[in-house]
Amino acid sequence: MxxxxxxxxxxxxxxxxxxxxxxxxxxxxxxxxxxxxxxxxxxxxxxxxxxxxxxxxxxxxxxxxxxxxxxxxxxxxxxxxxxxxxxxxxxxxxxxxxGWAPVDGDDWHMVDTLEEAAGTASALGRRVFLTTGRMGLASFAHIADAWFLLRSVDAPEPPYPPRMEVLLDRGPFTLDGEREVLRRHAIDVLVTKDSGGAATAPKLTAAREAHVPVVVVRRxxxxxxxxxxxxxxxxxxxxxxxxxxxxxxx
Missing domain, CATH: 3.40.50.720 (NAD(P)-binding Rossmann-like Domain)
Incomplete structure (x- = not known):
C-alpha cells in the first residue's frame, strides 16, 4: 500500500x-x-x-x-x-x-477573518500577542497605535505592523513559558487561530489566568x-x- x-x-x-x-x-x-x-x-x-x-x-x-x-x-x-x-x-x-472550546473564565472574541481579528484586537488592547503565524500579517499592517509580539517559526516578510517584535520559536509550548511571555511583554490581548491541539493550547490557559482577552479566528x-x-x-x-x-x- x-x-x-x-x-x-x-x-x-x-x-x-x-x-x-x-x-x-x-x-x-x-x-x-x-x-x-x-x-x-x-x-x-x-x-x-x-x-x-x-x-x-x-x-x-x-x-x-x-x-x-x-x-x-x-x-x-x-x-x-x-x-x-x-x-x-x-x-x-x-x-x-x-478545535478548541472556551471554558469558565475565558474572555474569547470569535471572528471569521484576520481582518476582523485586527479590528477587534486593536479595540481590546495595545500590546498584542499575535500567534497566527507570519502569513497574513498584511491584515495588521495598518495598525500603528498598538505594539505587536509576533511568534513564528521563520522570520516574516513585509507588510507587517510598524511596531512589532518577532519571537522565533516552535511549539510545543509550556504553560510556564506562556505565562512568562505574557508577563514579560505586558500582553493585554492575544490573537490566535482555532488551530486546536495541545501543542499551542497553553497560551489559552495563560491568558485565562491573566484575564487577557483572546481573539479567536474561526476555522x-x-x-x-x-x-x-x-x-x-x-x-x-x-x-x-x-x-x-x-x-x-x-
Missing part, C-alpha cells in the same frame, strides 16, 4: 511514524517552513499544481489512499485534495484535530462528505478497514 500524507503538522508526522515499516508513505510538505521537522518515510516538498496536478501525481505514483493532515486553516489544499482524490478514484481521509469551511479522524491512531485504523466508524463532514 502506498499512502500519501498531506501536511507537515504534528499529526502528519505522528501518522508517518505509526505507519513506518508497515506501509509505504510519502509525506508532502508545502515548503513554507525553512527547516521543517521531517517524518520517516519518503518526503516531497512543494506544490502539485492544483487539483489536476495532484490527481495526476496520485495516478503516476500509484497511490492507494490519501490522508489530508494539513493545518486546519489550509483550506485550499483540502479542497484540492478532495477534488483530486475523487478524480483519481482514491480514498481520502481528513486527519483533523478537534474555514472544509470539504463535504470526507471521513474525518481526530487522531493519527484513528487514521491508521481507517487504513486497515475502520472507515465505516468515522464521521463525515457535510
Amino acid at each position: 502506498h499512502v500519501l500524507i498531506l501536511g507537515g503538522t504534528t499529526e502528519a508526522r505522528r501518522l508517518a511514524e505509526i505507519l513506518h515499516g508497515t506501509v509505504r508513505t510519502t509525506s508532502s510538505l508545502a515548503g513554507r517552513v525553512a527547516a521543517p521537522k521531517l517524518p520517516p518515510g519518503e518526503v516531497r516538498i512543494g506544490g502539485f499544481g492544483g487539483a489536476e496536478g495532484l490527481a495526476r501525481w496520485l495516478r503516476e505514483h500509484q497511490v492507494d489512499a490519501v490522508i489530508d493532515a494539513t493545518h486546519p486553516f489550509a483550506d485550499t489544499m483540502s479542497f484540492h485534495a478532495a477534488r483530486a482524490a475523487a478524480d483519481a478514484h482514491v480514498p481520502l481521509l481528513a486527519l483533523r484535530r478537534p 474555514p469551511p472544509a470539504p463535504d462528505k470526507v471521513p474525518v479522524a481526530p487522531t493519527p491512531e484513528e487514521a491508521a485504523a481507517w487504513l486497515t478497514g475502520g472507515a465505516a466508524a468515522l464521521p463525515r463532514t457535510g
